[in-house]
Amino acid sequence: MITVAGFNSAIDRLVDVGSLRAGEVNRSTPADERPGGKGVHVAQTLAALGVPVTLVGLCDDAHAAEFSERLRLRGVDFRAVRSPVPLRQCLAIREASGRITEVLERSDDPGEDTRFVLDQVLRHWALESEAVVCTGSLPPGFDPAYYAGIAGELALPCAIDASGDALRLAAEASPWVLKPNAAEAADLLGTPVNTMGDAAAVVRALHARGVRHAVLTLGAQGAVAVNEHGAWQATLHVQGVRNTVGSGDCFLGGLVAGLVRGEALGVALRLAVACGAANALGEETGFVRLDTVDGLQPLVRIEPLDV
Numbered sequence: 001m002i003t004v005a006g007f008n009s010a011i012d013r014l015v016d017v018g019s020l021r022a023g024e025v026n027r028s029t030p031a032d033e034r035p036g037g038k039g040v041h042v043a044q045t046l047a048a049l050g051v052p053v054t055l056v057g058l059c060d061d062a063h064a065a066e067f068s069e070r071l072r073l074r075g076v077d078f079r080a081v082r083s084p085v086p087l088r089q090c091l092a093i094r095e096a097s098g099r100i101t102e103v104l105e106r107s108d109d110p111g112e113d114t115r116f117v118l119d120q121v122l123r124h125w126a127l128e129s130e131a132v133v134c135t136g137s138l139p140p141g142f143d144p145a146y147y148a149g150i151a152g153e154l155a156l157p158c159a160i161d162a163s164g165d166a167l168r169l170a171a172e173a174s175p176w177v178l179k180p181n182a183a184e185a186a187d188l189l190g191t192p193v194n195t196m197g198d199a200a201a202v203v204r205a206l207h208a209r210g211v212r213h214a215v216l217t218l219g220a221q222g223a224v225a226v227n228e229h230g231a232w233q234a235t236l237h238v239q240g241v242r243n244t245v246g247s248g249d250c251f252l253g254g255l256v257a258g259l260v261r262g263e264a265l266g267v268a269l270r271l272a273v274a275c276g277a278a279n280a281l282g283e284e285t286g287f288v289r290l291d292t293v294d295g296l297q298p299l300v301r302i303e304p305l306d307v
Contacts, residue, residue, distance in 0.1 A: 001052040002260060003129040005122050005150070006039005008107055008137045009057040009067070009083075010090045012285045014243065019095050028093070034284065035067045036090050038136030038161065040076075041246040041286025045253025045275055047075035048288050051260065054129070056122045058083040058110060058139065074287075079125060081118050083110050092245045092285065100245060109140040122150070130260050131157040131176070135252065138166060148173035159256050161248070163187070174210030177259065179252050181217045196233065199224045200305055203231065213265060215255060217248050217276070224305055225269050231305040232266040234273045236296065238281060246286030251276035254293070270300045 012035070015028035043055040059067050059080040071078040085108040093101045110118075118139075126132050132154060134147040143149075144165035151158040151173040159177035160170040163184045171178060171188060182193040185202045193199055199216050203226040206214035215225040222235035254275030258268025274296040278288040 001054060001129050002046055002256060003122065003125045003132050004039050004043045004046070004053060004055045005132065005134045005147075006037050006042065006055055006057045006136055007118050007142075008037055008088070008139050009035070009040065009059055010037040010088045010105075010107075011063065012036025012040075012090050012092070012245075014092045014094060014245075014283075014285060016094050016096075019097070020093055020099075020101055026093075031091075032284075035063070035070050036285060038246075038249045038286075039133075040071070041249030041279075042133055042135050042161075042253045042256075043071070043076045043078075044074050044287050045250045045279075046257055048290050049254065049257045049271075049275075049293070050290075051257045053077065054079055054125045056081070056118065056125060058087065058114070058118070060085070060087050063087055079121055081114060081121055084114060085110055092243070094243065098241060100243070102245060107137075107139050112141065115139070115141055119146075123154070126154055126156065129156060131159065131256060133159045133161075133252065133256055134170075135159075135161040135249065137163070145169045148175075151175040157260075159252065161252050171206060171209055171211065174212070177213045177215065177252075177256065178206055178211045179215045179217065179248075179255070181248055182219070185216055193218075196221075196224070196305075200231070213255075213259065215269070215272075217251055219244070219247075223251065223269060223273055223276075225265055226305070227265045229265065232269055233303050233305045234266075234269045234300055235303075236273050236277050236300045238277050238296070238299075241280045242283055243285060244280045247276040247279045249286050250279040250288050253288075266302050270297055270302055273300045 157176035255272035
């Protein structure tokens with residue numbers, strides 16, 4: 001089993017507009033509203049791949065029943081911690097051209113007692129797990145070093161997907177997996193990531209800091225990864241992209257699933273890229289279908305990367 005710390009739960013809302021015009025009235029389709037947040041996306045992907053998964057996160061009273069039922073039907077064991085404040089809203093506005101604009105609401109501080117319960121519930125279920133995934137922003141009030149602390153304190157593999165100070169501190173904690181995107185890596189290392197050479201330098205630098213599996217996602221350009229056995233570049237070109245929101249989360253779910261099964265990093269990277277693309281081809285945010293993933297995997301190109 002894998003336990004996912006996706007504390008900062010959200011409501012994902014997707015609307016379609018012809019084109020988004022700033023400063024004007026824009027009319028959209030009715031919102032498609034579902035349980036969201038990076039932890040939900042990662043957990044749903046793991047479940048779709050047949051990996052038992054427990055998700056620990058916040059949920060307010062208004063959405064508790066919906067979250068639990070939807071995630072149960074997806075094969076996710078959701079261990080909800082009651083939030084005394086409403087869940088945040090994440091709005092994705094999709095234009096006819098395919099461009100997507102995200103508006104991510106900042107969550108409120110759930111309070112010291114709730115933060116304590118989140119930590120204790122995570123640690124309880126981690127004892128039953130093969131690995132822990134810490135993903136997404138932390139609710140206000142959490143120390144940005146929290147993920148780094150989890151990676152250092154728990155005696156099991158820890159995969160981290162974070163940004164800002166949480167990413168910086170996690171990179172110093174020698175995690176099992178660290179997966180920034182290009183913008184996050186540029187912020188972390190203070191250098192732009194514009195070329196494949198830049199990407200190779202990033203994963204090399206992270207691995208040298210003690211990250212066992214250093215992975216960098218590059219959107220439509222694929223991903224690069226390095227560990228003690230070598231380095232690889234993965235690419236996949238697909239047509240008909242509908243919704244890229246959550247693709248990085250689905251990528252992480254696929255990567256962790258492969259590594260936990262004992263697959264080599266290059267093999268796990270192939271599965272991860274297929275999961276990210278499967279999400280992009282679908283309508284729903286942060287969700288993949290196994291048949292789509294299986295169909296895409298043979299199309300992923302894996303090449304050794306000279307780092």
